[in-house]
Amino acid sequence: MPYHCSILKLGRQFDALKFTHIPRSRNVFADVLATLSSMISHPDGTVIEPITIQVLEKPGYCCTLDAESDGFSWFHDIKEFLDKDNYPLRASTSDKKFLRQMSIKFFLNDNVLYRRMIDLGLLRCVDKK
Numbered sequence: 001m002p003y004h005c006s007i008l009k010l011g012r013q014f015d016a017l018k019f020t021h022i023p024r025s026r027n028v029f030a031d032v033l034a035t036l037s038s039m040i041s042h043p044d045g046t047v048i049e050p051i052t053i054q055v056l057e058k059p060g061y062c063c064t065l066d067a068e069s070d071g072f073s074w075f076h077d078i079k080e081f082l083d084k085d086n087y088p089l090r091a092s093t094s095d096k097k098f099l100r101q102m103s104i105k106f107f108l109n110d111n112v113l114y115r116r117m118i119d120l121g122l123l124r125c126v127d128k129k
Contacts, residue, residue: 029053073127075106075113082108 011017024030033051080086081103087096107114107122114122 075125075127078103078106079108079113082106082113083111
């Protein structure tokens, strides 16, 4: 096993070395990186930057908001901005900039808000009611 021998040679440079076997069927990151590598054309000599992978403490769905803190729907500020060009009362400069950028993705028609999709489709924005 040339790979194993190479690791042992490199391991001499460290104080401790621990091997953990991950079965091929569970090595999702290797599959994803192999797929990405096959999709990118890189000529010889080109340096490929490493991919940064962020590990979250909780799954993404645990970080979502469950209830509206101010009693309004999640899209209220976007709708007000598109309809009346009003910003929220306590909006900072960065909040206003974010709202302007976010509102580009939405479309207001007869007081109904739609989200523009990449394929030119529209998704109707709905709240809990």
